[in-house]
Amino acid sequence: MRLAVALAAIALIAAAPPTRRVAVALPDAEGLLPERYSVSSEAANNxxxxxxxxxxxxxxxxxxxxxxxxxxxKMRNVYGAPIDPADDKxxxxxxxxD
Incomplete structure (x- = not known):
């Protein structure tokens, strides 16, 4: 009985159509924060x-x-956010x- 089940499983696997790879390009989830009037957003992004x-x-x-x-x-002291104090300004x- 075990042999019959094993042979049936092998037959099903052998009969399955071959799979193919599909490439999918995902967009950025949200992107980065924009510059504001020539004020850099690097510290806010980081x-x-x-x-x-x-x-x-x-x-x-x-x-x-x-x-x-x-x-x-509050984010730093209460929630433990890893905000670098050097980036506060x-x-x-x-x-x-504006």
Missing amino acids: NCLACHSAAMITAQPRLTRVQWGETIA AILDWLVA
Whole structure:
């Protein structure tokens, strides 16, 4: 009986049509944050996109520099975000750029 099952499995595998590889190009999930009035987005891209999508970040309400600074501190101190303190000024410059 085992031999019959094994032979049937081999026959099914042998009769299966061959598979082929298909290449699929996927777009970037969200992309990077845009430059704002010649203010570089590099620091924001390097720090913020680790946890947030670009769409989520750009949909945020306008905050003051102080409010954004408090938000960055909260992300770092409460949520443990690995935001480099050396990048705070550049991130804030980008967040408050008009």
